[in-house]
Amino acid sequence: GLSTRRSTMIKPRKDQIKMSIKPPGQADEKEAAALEFISAAPGGAVELQTSISPPEDEILPWEGPGVREDVVKQYNLRLPEPDLLKLRYVVEKQRAKSINSYILNVLLPQVDADVAELTGRKE
Secondary structure, three states: OOOOOOOOOOOOOHHHOOOOOOOOOOOOHHHHHHHHHHHHOOOOOOOOOOOOOOOOOOOOHHHOOOOOOOOOOOOOOOOOHHHHHHHHHHHHHOOOOOHHHHHHHHHHHHHHHHHHHHHOOOO
């Protein structure tokens, strides 16, 4: 006949579950520090892969169809109060047009430089 016994499934404890949010092939800070330490030891040469360049023909997210230069998206920036006050001070003293324009003038060149470094492509 049919068994009325319930099958028991063993559930792992929370401390046994390991999840990672980093992409494969990229080291997190702890891993990078460990590999640097090992590499510094005699005979401990370990190559650390810090970035993966996309293939030349890969379409990057901002190059995709439907991405429009004329569309402006909003992003709320959360800053500790002292940093916001410093930002306001700098914008006022430099007579920048606005906090937003100041941030864009500082941020976008750095983003472009980081993209060029990560992709090996110049925009």
